[in-house]
Amino acid sequence: MRQETALNILKTGRNVFITGEAGAGKTHVLNQYVSYLREKRVSVAVTASTGIAATHLSGTTVHSFSGIGARDYLDEYALDSLTQRQNLSRRFENLEVLIVDEISMLSASFLESLDRLIRALRRSEMPFGGLQVVFSGDFFQLPPVQPGGGSQFAYIAPVWDQADIRVCYLSEQFRQSDNDLIEILSALRRGELTEKHRNKILERMGAELTDDIEPTRLYTHNKDADTMNKECLEKLPEKAKKYTARYAGRKNLIENFQKSILAPENLELKEGAAVMFVKNNFELGYANGTRGKVIGFENGKPIVRTLEGKRIVVEEAEWKIEEDGKVLATATQLPLRLAWAITVHKSQGMSLDAIEIDLSKTFTPGQGYVALSRGKKLSQMKLHGIHDMAFEVDERVRHFDNTARKASKKWETVVDGFSPEKLQELHNAFLTDREGRVGEGKITQESTYAKTKGLLDGKRSVKEIAKLRKLTPSTIAGHIEEILKSDPDLYTKVVVPKKGDYASMVKAFKKCGDEKVAPAHAMLKGIYSYEVLRTVRAVERAKKSLS
DSSP: OOHHHHHHHHTTTOOEEEEESTTSOHHHHHHHHHHHHHHTTOOEEEEESSHHHHHHTTOEEHHHHHSOTTOSOOOHHHHHHHHTOHHHHHHHHSOOEEEEEOGGGSBHHHHHHHHHHHHHHHTOOSGGGGOEEEEEOOTTSOOOBOTTSOBOBGGGSHHHHHTTOEEEEEOOOOSOOOHHHHHHHHHHHHTOOOHHHHHHHHTTBTOOOOSSOOOEEEESSHHHHHHHHHHHHHHSSSOOEEEEOEEEEOHHHHHHHHHHOSSOSEEEEOTTOEEEEOSOBTTTTBOTTOEEEEEEEETTEEEEEETTOOEEEOOOEEEEEEETTEEEEEEEEOSEEEOSEEETGGGTTOOOSSEEEEETTOOSTTHHHHHHHTOSOGGGEEEEEEOGGGGOOOHHHHHHHHHHHHHHHHHHHHHHTSOHHHHHHHHHHHHHHHGGGOSHHHHHHHHHHHHHHHTOSSSOOHHHHHHHHTSOHHHHHHHHHHHHHHOGGGGGGSOOOOHHHHHHHHHHHHHHOSSOSHHHHHHTTTOSOHHHHHHHHHHHHHHHHHO
């Protein structure tokens, strides 16, 4: 599909998945659409699964924007806490379009949690609360690894199908200028790699790079990348300056920090060291993945010049684990790590002028494709080793990709058949529908309350209503809260627990306060679900408003 066609589909307000081979211009299309929305004064949130991808769009991570943070799944406790944050409620109530770049690096469970949260915040039963969602990415990139092993692609999430997503498979090529490389990457994706393709790759074994560009070394394992970085650092003449991370808080949380934070516990730096930032700080000009070189030190702090030429005096950064506004653990360290060598996984989203690749220890399908697709030309690649698995990609992804290509072709044919006048009519309809928030989302919000209200008969429990409406109990509890605010007399129609249990919950709210459900839930040792506690709280508030 051409970029122009994809942009025309986006402007109709449909939910869209923009994909295509590496260098097909996915980010360019997103930037064009964002500019269009802002020009038309449509509220848009620009997010990505990683910090470096977010900087390409001048956005932020979807984890930060949504409030979900580092979690992959929201339980009822976490969902309840987030839905009571007024800043989040306002953020999503006023939003019309949500963009998520590098969707391949988000799991299905995260996407489901994001959907549940947005529906609850917008009090809508529609997928993603009636927002237009725009996903972008390439599932041939390495997927997120799930706890206990295995991978769970975002497109597996039920909400992916529920959202009726249009596929725009971009076919133009803007990164690679080497026809041989383009042909090899396409063949890998289609499962049509020939002996000729393999030989072209193997010709780069031990090859010399022609231009005077310092290459980045890619490894499949952290250990190998760390070893090379140490060797390169030792070759620099100056004495290394040492920086040690500081931790505070619960022991088990600190152990998680040490495993998950990319900043090393013990960091050594010298002038001339190649480094990579491992935290987002857009105000200071860097993101997770920004690369540069140490050019000196100022009062013991390293001065880094990024590849874009920005000079940054690097201060310590802090990582936190919080719960209900309380800090449970912190880690403090310079947000840097050495970067002469990086893993294939960390290279995703990057475009590298010169690379040296060691694929001798490839352990999962797709690593070879990702490594090769980081480059622009075969002549600027040097292989140090290769394993047969480097020629493989995930068959599940290949099947999904074939389906996506067909779907994209179908929508391209449909849209290209429209006259310019018809396209403009569709674009204007979307803008009119969103203008002043009088469109689809608001109508759905009003009707969904009415449906729940009609089921309040003093007999059906929250769970029973949820089952009838095919919604979560948490969503129905939210409906009841809003219904009783405007019509408190209906509290008699709400089913609540038996007298003794009800009294226990009321007592807990009186002691802990009723601004948040979590403290009462903890005091009652988790005996009662969040939706039941929220319902009791709503009934008590309704009684007070009538007294």
